[in-house]
Amino acid sequence: MKHGRHGHHHADMLSVEEAFERIISAFKPLEAEEKPALDALGQTLAEDVYAGLDIPPAANSAMDGYAVRHQDLEGASPESPVVLRVIETVAAGQLPSRRVEPGTAIRIMTGAPTPEGCDSVTPFEDTDEVERKARGLSMDEVGVLVQPSPGAHVRPAGEDVRRGDKVLAKGTVLRPAEVGVLASLGLDRAPVARRPTVAILATGSELTAPGRAIRPGMIYDSNSYSLAASVRRYGGLPLMLGIARDTLEEMHAKLGQALGADLIITSAGVSKGDYDMVKDVLARRGRVDFWSVRMRPAKPLAWGMLRGEGGRQTPHLGLPGNPVSAMVAFEEFARPAILRMLGRTRLAKPTIEAELEGPIVNFDGRRVFARVRVTRRGGVYYANPTGPQGSNILTSMARANGLAVCPEDVPRMDKGQVARVKMLDWNQEEGV
Secondary structure (H helix, E strand, O other): OOOOOOOOOOHHOOOOHHHHHHHHHOOOOOOEEEEEHHHOOOEOOOOOOOOOEEEEOOOEEOOEEEOOOOHOOOOOOOOOEEEEEEEEEEEOOOOOOOOOOOOOOEEOOOOOEEEOOEEEEEEEEHHHHHHHHHHHHHOOOEEEEOOOOOOOOOOOOOOOOOOOOOOOOOOOEOHHHOOOOOOHHHOOOEEEOOEEEEEEEEEEOOOEOOOOOOOOOOEEEHHHHHHHHHOOOOOOOOEEEEOOOHHHHHHHHHHHHHOOOOEEEEOOOOOOOOOHHHHHHHHEEEEEEEEEEEEEEEOOOEEEEEEEEOOOEEEEEEEEEOOOHHHHHHHHHHHHHHHOOOOOOOEEEEEEEEEEEEEOOOOOOEEEEEEEEEHHHHHHOEEEEEEOOOOOOOOHHHOOOOEEEEOOOOEEEEEOOEEEEEEEOOOHHHHO
16 A cells, blocks of 8 residues: 555554444433424333323223123023123223122123123123014023133223333333323323434535536535435434535535534545545534544544534534445444434344355455345345445445445455345335
């Protein structure tokens, strides 16, 4: 390797783990906010949730049928039905006013509280009710054709939840089921770690915002969009600051707008020999380190704290300008930071083992994250590299659902070898 102003000893390089540890240690779960449970879907509980009541609150019927005493029905069969007197009908949402005395039954609907004196529920289909109706007989009596076991079709009070139980633990991510559990406890609001605001700034005079006409020599800014979409996907709130041209005033103005955020992500202006504007501006705004990380894509990385009003510090992550590098570095470093601010405890992407369907070449001792499309055939995962792996080729990322990892000390992985793959997506149609 050449050593000069741009040259680089491996000794100067950080491992992926070192970079990760330095970055993640700056983040902790954000303060709690209370919000409507439905709006908190995907957020993390900031405190334990205890039950203020039993669920169900009273013993109730699991079937439409008759509340009975099982000992009244010894030997009941279709040949010799036991006839009981029907003394009341109770619909769901009503309370029984009578108790079940020997020789009586109360007609009851699913979910209705079971009356005192009853210990079992006999479903309609185990009685002669339909036949009686058809024959125009009095419904003040019913013939029971089956002897129930004690407790049959009665849901006990507190079967699901007992009052005072811890029902959901702090750190639980609210899925539809948890939102339903909160509602079952009578809670329509939930205390959750608030979502982080992540400011996103693209730098470079060659960039044009999508939707506008483009001049020769310019390119569209895709990074702001892929990064903002990633922030939103992982639960953050993107604040898109647009494009900063390579002028001091513009950089200062844009960064000034970002200082209220929980994290600032810039793209471009961090690699060796880049236009040094970004570095100058960042250095004036706070403490920023420029790193080389032993990974491909996404070797150049900047990390530091920018000063805002009243000495407030805002973490800043400077991603490379190449679109694929920016997305891979986001996955490795920004995504876990966002998840930690959200109160998540599991920060890693799910990882699988997959058989490679094409080679991965590692020509300079970095950890390679190869874009692959994972499919599952006959119970085995296969990972197919998605075409040219240049860090400027964003479509390689669009075709991928995983990143296959080639370790630093492995110069080549061949077709048929098994690689660890970090899954970016699970694709149900393809069974992964």
